[in-house]
Amino acid sequence: MKARVIVTLKNGVLDPQGQAIEGSLHSQGFDGVQSVRQGKVFDLELQTADADEAKAQIEAMCEKLLANTVIENFAIEIIG
Secondary structure (H helix, E strand, O other): OEEEEEEEEOOOOOOHHHHHHHHHHHHOOOOOOOOOOOEEEEEEEOOOOOHHHHHHHHHHHHHHHHOOOOOEEEEEEEOO
16 A cells, blocks of 8 residues: 655744745746745555555554644545
């Protein structure tokens, strides 16, 4: 079973890396960019064929290691 986890900062959490990227884009002529928020992507392969079991395992991984749930949100996409 393959899955993708997308981790992003919660709204209201300062994102200095996103601000730096935004500034760099503006300096390179991309003036239409209004804001940038950066995040992380994890592609996982699990040894299960059960999508519900995979999602439960990944949620536990996110809560324990992949995301800082105090300041980050995560989304899980089961690919197959």
